[in-house]
Amino acid sequence: MQFHHHGYVSGDPRVQPAAGVGISRPAELPDEIDVLIVGTGPAGMLTAAQLSQFPGVTTRIIERRPGRLAIGQADGIQARSVETFQAFGFAERIIAEAYRITEMAFWKPDPADPARIVRTARAVDDAAGVSEFPHLIVNQARVLDYFAEFMANSPTRMSPDYGFEFLSLEVINEGEYPVSVTL
Template sequence: MQFYKDGFRGGNPDVKQAAPNRRNRGTNEPLPEKVDVLIAGTGPAGLCLAAQLAQFPDIDTMIVERMPTNIIKGKADGINTRTMEMFQAFGFADKVKRETYWVNQTNFWMPDPANPQHIRRVGRVQDVADDSSEMPHILIN
């Protein structure tokens, strides 16, 4: 039906076109004088809010970050179950799950009292309780 309404558009249907009249984001580009929502920081909460607000192009949203450049590598590689639930709400949890290592259990180690040069496992626990979440705790890099 979209073909008859908008004509043919090639590309990934999951990638939406940018809202019209958005500013350039270059290093020396001027900042807007006014925005509807200003988000301080690109941590999990800031990015989650920005992703949600991106669904509403009429709301002018801006994110500010104290880091002057993009980070070279991630600051953390673990994604907890609650974050995965948010990814599911945004529609890309399955894609993330396919690219990750699932943490199923955690082992605890300490020096071996009989041989202090070596370590031995002293415990093992299930990583995510059965009734905690349907999503896994994962590692991604």
């Protein structure tokens, strides 16, 4: 019932009402933007997801790839990252689809035959209990999908703008928009 603290409303409680720049968000990039985020990696998507909650701020995120990331580039998720996912409302969903790390094995070249590797140690994953959440293995593309879903359901209805490569930046130091970016 935590979703319905103001009474039950029909529909998905994760979808917030469109507001501000999300009411008539143009499909094309506007000439003037308050915040431009370059790159849809984890840092860019997390930043965009956070800023998607502020309908008075025109924020866009660009990516040079033609579309979403299909295959992850870094699939290990630290427990502290899962805590961050909880703040965006998708920790439980990503835990359900991920592989939980219970122990780790460490390997190095075999001193007797350096062409081979040998296991040198095996350790329990989180013996210290650093977080209530586990360490996970999940495709990085799925993590980015969850951030994209959060952004699309936010008041700004933000989504990444694909196919734009950052070329240069010039600081003008005058006017309301003192930075000029060439894409």
